[in-house]
Amino acid sequence: MKCSYLYVRMKRVSECGLLLLLSSFLPSHLIVKFMHKNPENYGIKKGISADRLEKHVQGIQLRRNEKKILNDINADKDGRLRFHILGDKGKKKKRIQTREEKIFILANDCLTGDPSVHELSLIQDINSICSNGCRIAKCMKEYFVYKKNFKGAVNSALLAKSFNQKLWDDSPYLLKQLPGIGMITAKALHSMGVKSFEALAEADPRKIELVTGRKYPFGNHIKDSLLSLPPKVDVKLTEMESHTHGKSKLVVTLTRISQSGQSAKRHYADMIIGLEEDNTIFFHEKIR
Template sequence: MAWYYIAFDTVKQFFTIKGRETLNELITMISNCTEFMDVKLRTNEKKILNALNKDKDKITIRFPMEGKIKTREMKINCLIQAQLGCIPIQDFTLTQDTGRIFRNGLRVTRWLSDFLASCKNNFSALLNSLILAKCFRCKLWENSLHVSKQLEKIGVSLSNAMVNAGLTSFKKIEDINARELELILNRHPPFGNQIKESVLHLPKYKLDIEQV
């Protein structure tokens, strides 16, 4: 607890975990942590947050919440999911809040996965906590198509452009012509070469399984 500077009330909350919690339930628990007490829900933010939560005409968060955004916890939950889903947040204050949430959330999710690893009979919750910790570190969902956002110089807008062009894996980015990549991203040379170079230097893992 002290190693990660986790609040006592946060630890007490996580001690109520049964072991079968889903990813959605863990996000809800994290949104209630004491570490985010300084995040406030402002009246002028509700319209944007409600649109992120539910909107028939736009991309919305992965796990929509029932009803309108009414509490600080719901706001935090919504911002976490919007960031992980690469949904643009068109508000400077909300963007600042999101950055603060992820700085603290990184510590909380790491502690949570370490804590659950030391407990018994909680494989489902442990697995989801590890996935969530990974998501917080990369600021992406574990099954996101926006893999390019992990690269230097690639933000939400450029990542969306790459997804729209079908570049949803590092292998596809590696195989595409640098000039074509620049055309997709509306950037000048040698930007395409720099992106491809970044991908080429990523470690590649291979697992061989042999039946004995």
């Protein structure tokens, strides 16, 4: 009986710790609803759905003069958006009719890295969506880590990073994250084939100045901005012992292969080790 009581007591303490953790992200009246509305098969599309954002962005309303803009964005003739509002037959919805649909469309448009929205009121809505979305995604990541839900934790971490930088992780304009690079410069670099940090590190500074129409030493300054990035880390997975019952002992080795720059930001990474088939987390740690 003592062991049984101890188990129950430990479980309650653990749940209290989870509630305390969630309270740092969410208002108290939403915590229980949050814990019951997040399924095991959580994905990125579900993460940016408005039912997880609407309670936190109360100031966003669907205005009559915005409907045509939102309809055009959802039509997505250029194929920019990752997700769309779909109708009953699985086709793109032609008319946006609710604030929830507006939130979903604005989030998708922003995360392309090259948003088509330029109206001040919509830009303010986007900023609210991204700031609240990042906070909620971080909360979901901690929740899924607690629940040992591998897919949910990974997708939440990716979504939080995307909301924080206002870019999908595979956006062609990733260089916008660097200081001194705006949309015009990012597009110019994209036109010369520089789409990644590695490509920028190898690019000729003089060619950068030629393409962007800027004077010396702009190219050098752009390349120096790479120092603001977190250090590169090599991950090596080694099997140490193999057991007969299908279990193995693995050793994960992290090696820093570059030094951190002069950034004032405190970078960190989530190391999540799990099994995708069973959707289970075996190990999680924040690497700073």
